[in-house]
Amino acid sequence: MKEKALFVEKQFLGLNRNWLLTRLVLAIFCFVIYYFDADQNNADILLVVGISILIISIILTFIIHYKTLVFENCVVLDGFWTTRRIKIDFGSVQSVEKAQYSNFLLNNPVYNLHKKGTIRFYTRGKYAAKLTDKDGLIYMIGSQQPDELVRVIKEQLKN
Template identity: 35%
Template sequence: MDEQILFQEKQYLGRDWTWISVRLILALFCFVAYYINWEHVVSQQLFFIVGVGILLVSIIMLYMVSYRTTVTKTQCYFKWSMDNEFSENRLKLYQAYRKEEILQFLF
């Protein structure tokens, strides 16, 4: 990628507010069940371990990059990190308008 990068965006795996709230509600359920369950020590410990595990996985997922989009003058790169190797798909950008034509619309 010798070209100048015009735009770069990173989408993270765990930063969707809907799924963050689902994971936090599941962890909260585990901690409430841990607090209420006084008779069965084994299941009480299991609820605590699962609740802590949900929180740890949620924190790790906040920093995992799901895919990265990079736009240069002539190409657009989509890189997914879900594959075994960091794959890369390229799309050619069609330059339908020249720079002068775009500036004409802006000014």
């Protein structure tokens, strides 16, 4: 893979809006309880927990959940640490389109989730690139730039 990527997108784990909001609400709850119970010795634990939640949130914003790379003949999805690198050859891709990732309001980040004939990759956002291969398998690749991703893949499928 020494060739230059036509499209590169990094999805960061800590930027998922739902879980970021959850962590911040928990931290605020710890700080409020600490403020009102400051005269007790056990309240210091809540201050430490609140600060720890904020530090973990900051660290998570720098951790890459997965990276989407589009080359001339394939799409490569590279996850973090021990995950497998997924390579989808354009020779087996039948169609590509922009689709809504899910109807649910809250979606968990997933990487290589096999469910009902669909393989899902998602960190955040509403839309995904939906790739269908010749075997009928569907790849849903969540993206912050789904229009650009679909456009680049369609260009490569024409070639």
